[in-house]
Amino acid sequence: MIPYQKYHGTGNDFVIVDASNRVPDRSAFAMDVCDRETGVGADGVLFLHLEAQFNPPRVVFTLFQPDGSTAAMCGNGARCAARWAADRVPVDEDEDPDAPRAFMLDTQAGTRRTVVEGDEVAVEMGAPAFRPLDVPVDAFGAFEDEELGGYEVTAVNTGVPHAVAFVDDVDEVDVEADAPAIRHADVFPEGANVTFASRREDGGFDQRTFERGVEGETRSCGTGAVAIAAVAERKGLVDPGEAVSVTPPGGELVVAVDENGMATLRGPVEYEFDGEVEAPPVRILDA
Incomplete structure (x- = not known):
């Protein structure tokens, strides 16, 4: 045993x-x-x-x-x-x-x-990586806000590849139906985790992630939370070093990406x- x-x-x-x-x-x-x-x-x-x-x-x-x-x-x-x-x-x-x-x-x-x-x-x-070779993703430059599976997707590697899509309300997304087309898209030679994010009134983000290898939605995904914060900073939605609240279904995580691009993930x-x-x-x- x-x-x-x-x-x-x-x-x-x-x-x-x-x-x-x-x-x-x-x-x-x-x-x-x-x-x-x-x-x-x-x-x-x-x-x-x-x-x-x-x-x-x-x-x-x-x-x-x-x-x-x-x-x-x-x-x-x-x-x-x-x-x-x-x-x-x-x-x-x-x-x-x-x-x-x-x-x-x-x-x-x-x-x-x-x-x-x-x-x-x-x-x-x-450090979250946006270079195509580092994600990896088949693109000549950073894969940002590209239409994929009906969503505008940004690709980033936070230890594993993530395809991040910002939406109005993550609760309105049919994750199990919509994510597989992105997860298996030809542009990702190794596949990708698919993370949906929506901004809350308090400035934080709600999260839902379809995980590669699990092949379904999980109650929380730490690399996905970091991916949200990294993409949000790149879009100018948060300041460098700002502690960002990211809330998947399982509870709250806090992510900070400092001025040197290094990310920290914290939670219970x-x-x-x-x-x-x-x-x-x-x-x-x-x-």
Whole structure:
């Protein structure tokens, strides 16, 4: 049996497995465990290797998605990973247990610094990239406000590619019907997450995201929240460094993109429960 812990960040939920546990077929494991009808139910499985001997402690981060694929980065997953690590690294006797604690995450998108302060976790997300080669998107220049699937779309990479569309009211969007045409558009050679945003009267943004790899809408998406803030700043809707409230269905996130273009994502993380599951046999794919 494989022990696991379940965490969520604003409703974006993950099964976390210590990478020291042997799971022969991680892809098959994620497909089984993430299934909300027959498995535990999650938006992804995080395999984490904690290296507590470093200062700050380091976590090697690997995310498998419900379709069995991997993703280079996940904002809420990174925040959950940091909270998981904080729950496992004891505080020294001479340290304030309520003081912020730093952890370094080694992801496929690069090393990310996180800070855990109680139930709030912040992660440095790096610089959102608009260059076509970095997204990637088939375009000669930045792919901005281009008509795609009936929406004006801007492409940005915030660790993973996002197609961002600003609309009058995200609640009026039929995400499951409209997003797949954008997610699978030929212009995105690796596909894209699709994020819809609408501005609120208080200056913040409401968010809904269709996630690549989940192949459906999730209750929250951290890289999508960062994508909204980055595109909003590029459009002049927010000032550089301004803390931007982004609210997906699962709760509020706060994003800031500083004058140097570096983004930070902050929000709550909650531990849910522990459990055990069987590791499925290795699946042999047909040639």
